[in-house]
Amino acid sequence: MSSTALPDSRLTDGQLTDAKWIPRGEERTSLSRFLLWLAPWVVVLGVGVYAAGLCLYYGLNQTNMDNRFAFGLWIFLDLGIIALGAGAFFTGFLVYILKRTELRPILNTAVVVGLICYSGAVAILMIDVGQPLRAWFTFWHPNTHSMLTEVTFCISCYLLVLCLEYIPIVLRNRQLRRLPSFLVFEHQLHKLVPVLAAVGTLLSFFHQGSLGGLYGVLRGRPFAYRHGFFIWPSTFFLFILSAIASGPSFLMLVTATVEKVTGKRLVAGEVFRRLGFISGVLLAIYVAAKSIDTLVWIDFTSPSVGFAPWQYYMHKPFGLPILFAEIVIFGLLPAFLLTYRRTAMRRGWLLSAAALACGGVLLNRFVLTVQTLALPTLSFDEFLQYTPSWQEVASFGGVIAYGVIVYSLSYRYLPLFAPQQGDDAHVSGH
Amino acid sequence: MTARYGMVIDLDRCTGCGSCMVACAAENNVPALPQATARTGLTPMLVRKVSNEMDGAARREVFIPITCMHCERDTPCVSVCPQQAVEVDKATGIVMQMPQRCLGCRYCMTACAYHARYFNWRDPAWPAGMEKSLNPAVAVRMRGVVEKCNFCHGRLHAAKEKAAAAGKREIDAADYVPACVEACPTAAIHFGNLADSNDPVSQESRSSDAFRLLARLGTEPKVYYKSKEAWVRQLAESVSARNPEASREAKHV
Numbered sequence: 006m007s008s009t010a011l012p013d014s015r016l017t018d019g020q021l022t023d024a025k026w027i028p029r030g031e032e033r034t035s036l037s038r039f040l041l042w043l044a045p046w047v048v049v050l051g052v053g054v055y056a057a058g059l060c061l062y063y064g065l066n067q068t069n070m071d072n073r074f075a076f077g078l079w080i081f082l083d084l085g086i087i088a089l090g091a092g093a094f095f096t097g098f099l100v101y102i103l104k105r106t107e108l109r110p111i112l113n114t115a116v117v118v119g120l121i122c123y124s125g126a127v128a129i130l131m132i133d134v135g136q137p138l139r140a141w142f143t144f145w146h147p148n149t150h151s152m153l154t155e156v157t158f159c160i161s162c163y164l165l166v167l168c169l170e171y172i173p174i175v176l177r178n179r180q181l182r183r184l185p186s187f188l189v190f191e192h193q194l195h196k197l198v199p200v201l202a203a204v205g206t207l208l209s210f211f212h213q214g215s216l217g218g219l220y221g222v223l224r225g226r227p228f229a230y231r232h233g234f235f236i237w238p239s240t241f242f243l244f245i246l247s248a249i250a251s252g253p254s255f256l257m258l259v260t261a262t263v264e265k266v267t268g269k270r271l272v273a274g275e276v277f278r279r280l281g282f283i284s285g286v287l288l289a290i291y292v293a294a295k296s297i298d299t300l301v302w303i304d305f306t307s308p309s310v311g312f313a314p315w316q317y318y319m320h321k322p323f324g325l326p327i328l329f330a331e332i333v334i335f336g337l338l339p340a341f342l343l344t345y346r347r348t349a350m351r352r353g354w355l356l357s358a359a360a361l362a363c364g365g366v367l368l369n370r371f372v373l374t375v376q377t378l379a380l381p382t383l384s385f386d387e388f389l390q391y392t393p394s395w396q397e398v399a400s401f402g403g404v405i406a407y408g409v410i411v412y413s414l415s416y417r418y419l420p421l422f423a424p425q426q427g428d429d430a431h432v433s434g435h
Numbered sequence: 436m437t438a439r440y441g442m443v444i445d446l447d448r449c450t451g452c453g454s455c456m457v458a459c460a461a462e463n464n465v466p467a468l469p470q471a472t473a474r475t476g477l478t479p480m481l482v483r484k485v486s487n488e489m490d491g492a493a494r495r496e497v498f499i500p501i502t503c504m505h506c507e508r509d510t511p512c513v514s515v516c517p518q519q520a521v522e523v524d525k526a527t528g529i530v531m532q533m534p535q536r537c538l539g540c541r542y543c544m545t546a547c548a549y550h551a552r553y554f555n556w557r558d559p560a561w562p563a564g565m566e567k568s569l570n571p572a573v574a575v576r577m578r579g580v581v582e583k584c585n586f587c588h589g590r591l592h593a594a595k596e597k598a599a600a601a602g603k604r605e606i607d608a609a610d611y612v613p614a615c616v617e618a619c620p621t622a623a624i625h626f627g628n629l630a631d632s633n634d635p636v637s638q639e640s641r642s643s644d645a646f647r648l649l650a651r652l653g654t655e656p657k658v659y660y661k662s663k664e665a666w667v668r669q670l671a672e673s674v675s676a677r678n679p680e681a682s683r684e685a686k687h688v
Contacts, residue, residue, distance in 0.1 A: 064578045065539075066556040071474035073550055075541035135539020135554065135579025142518040142536060153517040153542050224652055225511045225548030227673075311651030312673045382548045383648060384674050385485040385499070 053403010092252030093119020097202035159212030217244025254359035285343025335365025441657035448623035451498030458618030504656030
């Protein structure tokens with residue numbers, strides 16, 4: 006037992022070091038610099054936990070939501086990060102189901118990003134409901150007609166899948182591998198990963214779609230209401246498309262940011278270009294589908310329930326430019342930049358286009374959540390405004406800090422990126 | 436017998452006195468929260484003042500009591516609730532909210548076109564001594580759950596108990612009258628069984644002056660309004676349907 010005991014961080018020449026925990030052959034910054042990097046994020050996380058505590062203890066009167074703006078910043082950002090976290094299941098789908106093995110180097114980081122996005126979203130949702138201790142009621146008394154039931158089931162199950170996918174990555178830590186039982190467990194779990202990827206894909210398709218359906222079924226909100234196929238409104242399919250289009254772009258952005266911070270080339274440029282191309286093609290399909298959907302909504306769906314579409318765009322700042330921005334600036338433009346060979350070959354263009362694609366999916370979620378609630382339905386209603394309280398902002402800041410901390414720890418102690426053959430270890434010019 | 440309880444509110448009679456709101460609050464143990472604002476208060480019955488947006492002598496105003504419309508078809512709040520805390524009672528047509536099962540996700544509130552659902556943003560509280568006036572027939576709702584008008588369900592229970600004690604299967608219509616109906620000094624709110632064609636309320640709902648808010652949404656609300664004023668009846672429609680001229684102008688802006 007003594008040979009396999011886990012050595013803790015120890016003092017060497019008066020300096021704290023964690024060298025034995027760092028993946029073999031990898032260079033990492035000193036522990037003190039790493040702790041310095043984490044410190045501000047820990048503060049942000051602390052403030053977030055405090056704000057969340059206020060909301061849980063005193064209730065949702067700590068937020069600026071109200072009876073008309075019953076959903077606010079949290080739902081918008083939840084929908085946003087769940088869409089951006091779609092890179093996790095989609096990369097697994099591409100690698101394990103479609104056998105696009107060239108994307109394998111990005112797989113581990115995709116799992117970590119997915120886990121952060123989903124666990125963060127679930128944490129915020131638990132604050133966002135008035136009775137968090139009743140969350141299990143949805144499993145006990147499920148309303149099978151509710152999109153939210155489908156979302157709850159699928160997100161819970163998929164979070165479990167992400168945890169199962171993350172465990173083998175954790176167990177690949179240099180010191181944990183020294184424990185034979187962990188090694189066997191990791192080996193066995195790793196064999197399950199393709200199955201988990203398939204299950205994750207199925208679950209993700211459903212909950213991404215159901216999140217879109219969440220608003221598409223709202224007959225009482227003609228701005229969001231859509232006709233669709235069978236029980237699913239068109240937003241069900243648009244959300245899936247936009248999530249799998251933006252997910253790979255977000256993975257690119259995260260990886261590029263890590264490369265910038267660490268000064269290392271972590272994945273080959275070809276992986277970026279491949280991700281960009283996939284993202285671009287899917288984005289183009291999404292833009293086409295979204296445009297058709299918008300035309301159907303303008304000409305048929307909205308007028309059929311007594312609402313002329315122009316009235317939704319009378320209220321500043323939600324004029325027509327927001328629709329134009331969503332379809333053209335954050336849709337067509339990045340789709341072109343990501344797929345056009347000349348721009349895709351240049352890292353700057355590629356990453357800018359990825360940022361636009363991610364911005365587009367966030368804008369879409371904003372429009373569907375916030376704009377839907379701001380718009381009047383009764384003819385004597387007024388256009389509403391809502392500004393989140395500091396508790397809402399801080400709680401979400403806490404989730405972002407949590408994400409940075411989990412990713413930083415994962416990057417430092419786990420072999421997130423498979424070594425690249427024939428690739429420079431360091432990024433020149435960074 | 437299956438009933439379809441509903442209301443007809445005569446807007447030409449409503450003076451906007453707010454008696455219905457007070458009666459509703461007292462009957463249903465709605466807490467008196469001084470911190471509540473117009474957008475965070477609990478008002479299962481809310482009287483709104485609406486004008487024809489004209490100036491001078493041409494200006495007209497109307498008071499519109501807004502409550503849960505008890506939508507009958509594809510009831511938006513029922514289908515969205517993830518844990519079946521909302522249901523349409525098949526025996527009465529009343530849309531019921533079960534606060535004990537409510538998660539407080541507020542999805543039903545976003546689904547309601549009439550904004551007739553309210554969230555308990557704070558713990559219920561009453562000024563000292565006032566808790567003695569609480570209605571023992573109605574449970575107080577806790578913080579973090581949604582509530583709404585249930586046509587004074589406590590009174591329906593009381594009417595049923597009275598009928599059962601008398602050995603009758605059906606309640607006497609006079610025994611089941613919601614608090615707002617009872618309190619209205621001008622008798623502007625009428626309550627009855629829409630499924631019974633002989634019921635005066637049912638007949639009133641079919642009159643040429645009667646209308647329902649946002650009827651084109653297709654949810655078949657069971658609260659009707661009534662007015663002889665054309666501009667008031669137009670309020671039932673959306674902005675665009677109400678004012679096609681404005682819609683044409685806006686289209687060209």
